[in-house]
Amino acid sequence: xxxxxxxxxxxxxxxxxRKQDILKGVDLCFKDGTISVITGPxxxxxxxxxxxxxxxxxxxxxxxxxxxxxxxGISVTERARKGFTxxxxxxxxxxxxxxxxxxxxxxxxxxxxxxxxDCLSSVGLCARNYIDxxxxxxxxxxxxxxxxxxxAIAKGGEVFLLxxxxxxxxxxxxxxxxxxxxxxxxxxxxxxxHQQRILEIADQxxxxxxxxxICAGKREEMFTKLTQxxxxxxxxxxxx
Amino acid sequence: MDxxxxxxxxxxxxxxxxxxxxxxxxxxxxGKLLGRRSDADIEIASKTDKDGIDIIVKPGVKNKSVHIPVxxxxxxxxxxVYNDFYIGEGADVTIIAGCGIHNATCxxxxxxxxxxxxVAKNAKVRYVERHYASGEGTGKKxxxxxxxxxxxxxxxxxxxxxxLGGVTCSDRKTFATVGKKAQLIVxxxxxxxxxxxxxxxxxxxxxxxxxxxxxxxxxVAKGHSVQHFRSDLAGKSECFGHxxxxxxxxxxxxxxxxPRIDAVSPEASLVHEAAVGKIAGEQMLKLMSLGLSEKExxxxxxxxxxx
Numbered sequence: 001x002x003x004x005x006x007x008x009x010x011x012x013x014x015x016x017x018r019k020q021d022i023l024k025g026v027d028l029c030f031k032d033g034t035i036s037v038i039t040g041p042x043x044x045x046x047x048x049x050x051x052x053x054x055x056x057x058x059x060x061x062x063x064x065x066x067x068x069x070x071x072x073g074i075s076v077t078e079r080a081r082k083g084f085t086x087x088x089x090x091x092x093x094x095x096x097x098x099x100x101x102x103x104x105x106x107x108x109x110x111x112x113x114x115x116x117x118d119c120l121s122s123v124g125l126c127a128r129n130y131i132d133x134x135x136x137x138x139x140x141x142x143x144x145x146x147x148x149x150x151x152a153i154a155k156g157g158e159v160f161l162l163x164x165x166x167x168x169x170x171x172x173x174x175x176x177x178x179x180x181x182x183x184x185x186x187x188x189x190x191x192x193x194h195q196q197r198i199l200e201i202a203d204q205x206x207x208x209x210x211x212x213x214i215c216a217g218k219r220e221e222m223f224t225k226l227t228q229x230x231x232x233x234x235x236x237x238x239x240x
Numbered sequence: 241m242d243x244x245x246x247x248x249x250x251x252x253x254x255x256x257x258x259x260x261x262x263x264x265x266x267x268x269x270x271g272k273l274l275g276r277r278s279d280a281d282i283e284i285a286s287k288t289d290k291d292g293i294d295i296i297v298k299p300g301v302k303n304k305s306v307h308i309p310v311x312x313x314x315x316x317x318x319x320x321v322y323n324d325f326y327i328g329e330g331a332d333v334t335i336i337a338g339c340g341i342h343n344a345t346c347x348x349x350x351x352x353x354x355x356x357x358x359v360a361k362n363a364k365v366r367y368v369e370r371h372y373a374s375g376e377g378t379g380k381k382x383x384x385x386x387x388x389x390x391x392x393x394x395x396x397x398x399x400x401x402x403x404l405g406g407v408t409c410s411d412r413k414t415f416a417t418v419g420k421k422a423q424l425i426v427x428x429x430x431x432x433x434x435x436x437x438x439x440x441x442x443x444x445x446x447x448x449x450x451x452x453x454x455x456x457x458x459x460v461a462k463g464h465s466v467q468h469f470r471s472d473l474a475g476k477s478e479c480f481g482h483x484x485x486x487x488x489x490x491x492x493x494x495x496x497x498x499p500r501i502d503a504v505s506p507e508a509s510l511v512h513e514a515a516v517g518k519i520a521g522e523q524m525l526k527l528m529s530l531g532l533s534e535k536e537x538x539x540x541x542x543x544x545x546x547x
Contacts, residue, residue, distance in 0.1 A: 097544035
């Protein structure tokens, strides 16, 4: 089980020099064997929370407990070795590192064509076309995104942090993508998404709103909440 | 051939050779000829006026290779060698010209290969040059190669040049004149560490209509090492030229890049790109999130980059 206790994250506003809260008093619980989907308007701190969970950013206050152990201060590498796995919102490009090499680094062993097939076919790519390709700008955005997901699956783990995994992937393959997430159901899966089809597979939905307490609940009750209120983003603009 | 363990290791590193190669070859050690094989397709002959060889590839010779490695295993020695390559019309060959220095002494060892290529019409050359040095001695290990390339109509020249460690200082100069519809492709890879210094300098004239040049240099500088990349690309006709210098700096190292492009002809299209800096933070985070330590992540990025 992954627990967040009173997590806060603040940055200094470059312009005014004042402290700006990105996250404040976040208490959340992600149970084993569940899929949680985090949703909410742009700039509400969803990706920041993912980065804090992976250890890319340190929270300015609060604690993160994993199976009861305080992991707030441990490094990215240590978290990865404890079973934390992330798929970036914007996949990183590497000059010279091939798709094969990246997958090998992810799973920690050499891969033959068959092994590559296992990794790539689940995200709808044919291994033969990618063996010697570098993970760089010569691949399309959608291809990079699929490879990012394949890397996460190849690495494996206990906690999967997937930041907008569907962004840039064509709608035609959506159902297959959903199947990929379904296969991870025995793990702790945390997905940032705005897509209804992904929200539908959630056991828990977490709603982020700017300047408001984050609320989380079972899918059905959160759906009612979401449909009853006007769009959070637009409401801000209308009210201001 | 009389070779010891050091010779064999150097040969393997600079020329992927395990013993005597197939095809034509010329192996030079400490300024002397160690072994040579010349055949009807590729003739190798010693120069009579100075140190060096003429390598003559007959017209139309296809899929053949020549190995011309040089070994230097003593200190207090400067070896300058003039090698001229005459590539016949329509030929298609690979030339492997590594040089390895093993200097365990406290005096300097230097090898300067002055290589000139005359590539005839429609001929294709892949030229692989690897420089490597080892040895614990305080003596310097120096390479100052000069490569001159003359490409006739529709000729193609691929230069794969690698210097991956151990070389104290190096001043590398490459000159090329690219004729009508001819093409020059350069893939240079350099790794320096400690107090090592490298200057690499390209002067390329795109003189023929439809000529092309693509020069890509990737370098990694560690420790206190210093690298300077210079290029001067002139387009004298309707042509396309691209120069790219990508550098990763670590520790207290330094990389400078000075590209110059000159569209002498208004029909010339020339591009240069240069990027020098630390390993991108997001690359490190991505690899560390796969379970690699900081050091392992750094090594993986560098290995891929220089792959």
